Amino acid sequence: MAKVSVIGAGSWGTALSMLLCGNGHDTVLWSHREEQAEELRRTREHKTKLPGVRLPEEICITSSLKEALEGKDVIVLAVPSVAVRATARKMNPFIRYGQLIVNVAKGIEEHTLTTLTDMIEEEIPNSQACVLSGPSHAEEVSRNLPTTCVVGAKRKETAEYLQNIFMSPAFRVYISPDMLGIELGGALKNVIALAAGTADGLGYGDNTKAALITRGMAEIARLGIAMGARPDTFYGLSGIGDLIVTCASVHSRNRKAGFLMGQGRSMEEAMDEVNMVVEGVFSAKAGRELAEKYKVEMPIIEQVNRVLFEGRTPAEAVSDLMVRDKKIESWDGSWK
Ligand SMILES: NC(=O)C1=CN([C@@H]2O[C@H](COP(=O)(O)OP(=O)(O)OC[C@H]3O[C@@H](n4cnc5c(N)ncnc54)[C@H](O)[C@@H]3O)[C@@H](O)[C@H]2O)C=CC1
Numbered sequence: 001m002a003k004v005s006v007i008g009a010g011s012w013g014t015a016l017s018m019l020l021c022g023n024g025h026d027t028v029l030w031s032h033r034e035e036q037a038e039e040l041r042r043t044r045e046h047k048t049k050l051p052g053v054r055l056p057e058e059i060c061i062t063s064s065l066k067e068a069l070e071g072k073d074v075i076v077l078a079v080p081s082v083a084v085r086a087t088a089r090k091m092n093p094f095i096r097y098g099q100l101i102v103n104v105a106k107g108i109e110e111h112t113l114t115t116l117t118d119m120i121e122e123e124i125p126n127s128q129a130c131v132l133s134g135p136s137h138a139e140e141v142s143r144n145l146p147t148t149c150v151v152g153a154k155r156k157e158t159a160e161y162l163q164n165i166f167m168s169p170a171f172r173v174y175i176s177p178d179m180l181g182i183e184l185g186g187a188l189k190n191v192i193a194l195a196a197g198t199a200d201g202l203g204y205g206d207n208t209k210a211a212l213i214t215r216g217m218a219e220i221a222r223l224g225i226a227m228g229a230r231p232d233t234f235y236g237l238s239g240i241g242d243l244i245v246t247c248a249s250v251h252s253r254n255r256k257a258g259f260l261m262g263q264g265r266s267m268e269e270a271m272d273e274v275n276m277v278v279e280g281v282f283s284a285k286a287g288r289e290l291a292e293k294y295k296v297e298m299p300i301i302e303q304v305n306r307v308l309f310e311g312r313t314p315a316e317a318v319s320d321l322m323v324r325d326k327k328i329e330s331w332d333g334s335w336k
Pocket residue numbers: 008009010011012013032049078079080081083086087104105106107136137138139275276277279
């Protein structure tokens with residue numbers, strides 16, 4: 001059994017700490033606020049994020065990074081994507097060569113367009129960052145409902161080691177070398193989920209949702225392939241799998257935020273009401289910048305940006321998508 005630590009006590013970090021503890025690992029859960037750590041220790045329940053789910057007594061809960069990081073074999077980074085760089089920088093003094101860092105946040109840094117694992121390796125030189133992603137809402141993982149994910153790592157041995165760490169009878173883990181494809185799929189599906197939720201909020205139907213999922217995947221894959229990711233990753237758990245769950249699930253924060261915007265709320269009102277991290281709002285700009293950089297068309301992500309930041313109404317955005325130039329349905333727009 002391993003010594004593991006989960007950095008970030010939101011819904012995902014808390015659910016993963018329960019999974020890892022249930023797998024028999026010596027598990028620490030770190031919160032950036034002592035007040036929250038104290039409440040979790042006292043009540044053994046994350047009342048705002050996972051109500052009704054009991055945290056096992058064996059999970060050690062702390063707000064000390066030193067205690068959370070020293071001597072650990074695996075460190076799971078589960079803070080919101082916008083906090084990853086700062087958190088990794090704070091972790092750096094306590095990390096020793098050989099410790100594995102597994103990023104589970106979903107995002108891409110605006111302007112630098114850095115993936116989160118590259119960002120971790122920039123902030124913690126000589127570290128080995130890996131990724132775990134897939135269709136996995138915390139609400140279901142914390143209740144042991146069957147879930148599948150994929151671990152991405154540079155070396156197969158590392159991926160296999162992590163597969164063993166996370167795998168349980170209710171949590172099946174695949175492995176892949178395509179970290180870029182995994183991270184792009186995870187970050188950009190949240191932008192498409194905002195669009196899918198908006199369509200629901202506008203009262204559109206299942207046809208619209210299916211169109212957004214299918215054409216959303218086409219544009220994410222088009223970008224990913226241009227950047228050097230493997231095409232098959234986008235058919236996988238971190239690609240179409242995660243896109244389906246986030247566009248359809250009652251648990252999805254991004255879909256919910258989109259729904260509220262479709263009903264007429266502003267972006268800020270929707271984020272406040274969801275009260276959990278809505279990563280698509282942060283990844284939308286990065287998606288647009290990547291599309292420009294790699295010269296690929298990403299019309300849905302473009303329209304989400306216009307609605308979020310430029311005052312276009314959701315109904316106008318959908319209409320703009322419907323009356324675009326006529327297209328051929330192939331990845332690269334070619335007939336053959
Ligand atoms: N909730 C889920 O089902 C899943 C979430 N994820 C990803 O995991 C990441 C975390 O998401 P959730 O746990 O859902 O978020 P959440 O909204 O449930 O909680 C976020 C947590 O981060 C903490 N936090 C905020 N700012 C921080 C900072 N500067 N430093 C350290 N901690 C800070 C907050 O106190 C809060 O406990 C996101 O990137 C999300 O996309 C991935 C898969 C599933």
